[in-house]
Amino acid sequence: MVLILGLFLVLPILMALWVSLLDWDGQSNPFTGQAKFVGLDNYRALLTEDGLDRTLFATSLRNNVYYVALTVPLQTGLALVLALIVNQRLLRARGALRTTFFFPSVTSSIAVSTVFLFLFQGSGAVNTLLSWIGVKGPNWFADPRGVLSTLLGGLGIADPDHPPGVLADHSFMGLSWYEWLSGPSVAMCTIILLAVWTTSGTFMLIFLAALQDIPRELEEAAAIEGVNRRQMLRHITLPALRPVLFLVLTLGTIATWQVFDQVYVMGQGAPGNTTLTPAFLSYSTAFDGADFGQGAAIAFILLVLILFLTALQRWALRERGPRPGRNR
Numbered sequence: 001m002v003l004i005l006g007l008f009l010v011l012p013i014l015m016a017l018w019v020s021l022l023d024w025d026g027q028s029n030p031f032t033g034q035a036k037f038v039g040l041d042n043y044r045a046l047l048t049e050d051g052l053d054r055t056l057f058a059t060s061l062r063n064n065v066y067y068v069a070l071t072v073p074l075q076t077g078l079a080l081v082l083a084l085i086v087n088q089r090l091l092r093a094r095g096a097l098r099t100t101f102f103f104p105s106v107t108s109s110i111a112v113s114t115v116f117l118f119l120f121q122g123s124g125a126v127n128t129l130l131s132w133i134g135v136k137g138p139n140w141f142a143d144p145r146g147v148l149s150t151l152l153g154g155l156g157i158a159d160p161d162h163p164p165g166v167l168a169d170h171s172f173m174g175l176s177w178y179e180w181l182s183g184p185s186v187a188m189c190t191i192i193l194l195a196v197w198t199t200s201g202t203f204m205l206i207f208l209a210a211l212q213d214i215p216r217e218l219e220e221a222a223a224i225e226g227v228n229r230r231q232m233l234r235h236i237t238l239p240a241l242r243p244v245l246f247l248v249l250t251l252g253t254i255a256t257w258q259v260f261d262q263v264y265v266m267g268q269g270a271p272g273n274t275t276l277t278p279a280f281l282s283y284s285t286a287f288d289g290a291d292f293g294q295g296a297a298i299a300f301i302l303l304v305l306i307l308f309l310t311a312l313q314r315w316a317l318r319e320r321g322p323r324p325g326r327n328r
Helices: 002-019 041-047 052-086 094-106 109-119 125-132 147-154 165-169 177-181 186-212 216-224 229-240 242-257 261-266 278-288 292-316
Strands: none
Touching: 002 292, 041 052, 041 292, 052 094, 052 177, 052 186, 052 242, 052 278, 094 186, 109 125, 109 186, 109 261, 147 177, 147 186, 165 177, 186 242, 186 261, 216 229, 229 242, 242 292, 261 278, 278 292
């Protein structure tokens, strides 16, 4: 097992790390000195040097931050609610409901993305349903407007075409503060809906397995003491689910930062790079732009970011026992 992991996991990671330090176009052997060694130049171009590379990378980070911030809580909350529903012992057709909720998770993501393209067209089923209630739906996959800035503009709080000077005059990594705070685009919101719909079933099964491991005696004892459903959920169910909650949040965070196939099928960064993500940018930089060094550098920055967020989640969800008192 150690040999297999070393050969197919550790060794490729080390090879990719070496490639991230090169200016390599993929046409030669990067381990024989034919590629130019540039050190940390690929990382500097992405993080510190003004230019198109840093602007595109910052744009992909902004898009992915909103994607993670919305997708992970929504899919986790929906999965927990579904698990609580199908865990009811008196519920009829529990098996059929579990299969129905889990079905989107086992369907090909490429096939589901293609279906969503048809549903969210300008004249698709979603806009047709909205027209029945007098709402004119947007051209979802061609709308680069930020949802938050559009909402503030509709309420008359801020003008999307003329943002406040404080937000427009200051920037970070090549993007103005207004661009960072404008929210996910309408096109990105459709990808978020797709991700929540297709992943909640998998996490539902994980929560369901954990719910069935909670001793019935504990719930029965709480019911005898007069604990209502809300109190039981808060003081018994959720504390028992803490390790599983960490697992679901970690898996969700990793998957959302690595999102690629939906972006590839549903826009490839369009419109206006508002659906661009670091994973897709790494792919397009390496295979479309023939800059494998910078593509590998993007991948390793993403790796460090995922490891940091995983450690942060582990710290936030750690067990907090009472501090031992001093003996007097």
